[in-house]
Amino acid sequence: EAQVTQNPRYLITVTGKKLTVTCSQNMNHEYMSWYRQDPGLGLRQIYYSMNVEVTDKGDVPEGYKVSRKEKRNFPLILESPSPNQTSLYFCASSLSNRVNSPLHFGNGTRLTVT
Amino acid sequence: KQEVTQIPAALSVPEGENLVLNCSFTDSAIYNLQWFRQDPGKGLTSLLLIQSSQREQTSGRLNASLDKSSGRSTLYIAASQPGDSATYLCAASGGKLTFGKGITLSVRP
Numbered sequence: 386e387a388q389v390t391q392n393p394r395y396l397i398t399v400t401g402k403k404l405t406v407t408c409s410q411n412m413n414h415e416y417m418s419w420y421r422q423d424p425g426l427g428l429r430q431i432y433y434s435m436n437v438e439v440t441d442k443g444d445v446p447e448g449y450k451v452s453r454k455e456k457r458n459f460p461l462i463l464e465s466p467s468p469n470q471t472s473l474y475f476c477a478s479s480l481s482n483r484v485n486s487p488l489h490f491g492n493g494t495r496l497t498v499t
Numbered sequence: 500k501q502e503v504t505q506i507p508a509a510l511s512v513p514e515g516e517n518l519v520l521n522c523s524f525t526d527s528a529i530y531n532l533q534w535f536r537q538d539p540g541k542g543l544t545s546l547l548l549i550q551s552s553q554r555e556q557t558s559g560r561l562n563a564s565l566d567k568s569s570g571r572s573t574l575y576i577a578a579s580q581p582g583d584s585a586t587y588l589c590a591a592s593g594g595k596l597t598f599g600k601g602i603t604l605s606v607r608p
Contacts, residue, residue: 418596475542488535488596490543493541
């Protein structure tokens with residue numbers, strides 16, 4: 386089944402403890418992206434990747450890192466999480482950012498930082 | 500900078516009603532306009548993608564239209580059902596995808 390898989394689904398951590406949220410897609414998509422969703426603010430893009438080894442900042446990249454060493458994986462790294470990073474996170478992918486292909490989303494990771 | 504607006508934020512209708520969800524965007528230089536559905540606590544599911552050269556797309560009871568010149572798109576849902584209750588988001592793509600905040604639809608039995 387074609388899908389975007391995020392892990393974990395739920396994560397509670399403490400301030401400053403490094404964490405990684407994994408994202409994997411099995412559709413051979415070039416484009417991958419991370420979003421956070423907050424009440425009243427909607428979906429905001431954190432980072433995106435046009436292809437392997439190509440990543441760029443979205444609207445809210447501060448406090449996050451990403452890497453794209455393989456086409457299928459696009460992990461989101463929080464080196465020193467803070468409470469303002471408590472949010473619902475989504476990974477998404479599409480065939481390409483330059484053609485008309487729909488965006489496929491993972492089921493989300495709900496992160497709580499205390 | 501592209502801005503996407505969806506009004507109202509919430510809508511409640513009785514089952515069986517035909518309804519229209521609105522989406523407006525400020526920059527008409529887009530590649531496509533996408534409509535998504537989000538169920539509580541879940542990810543977004545792509546419903547329809549309208550390319551900039553198209554006027555509308557249809558899938559089952561859903562029909563989405565696009566008017567670039569006026570910066571508007573609509574999602575028409577025919578014969579609404581309680582299972583259509585969800586949040587519907589539109590997103591305009593000019594390379595970067597910009598999302599509206601969504602319309603939460605409740606269809607009453």
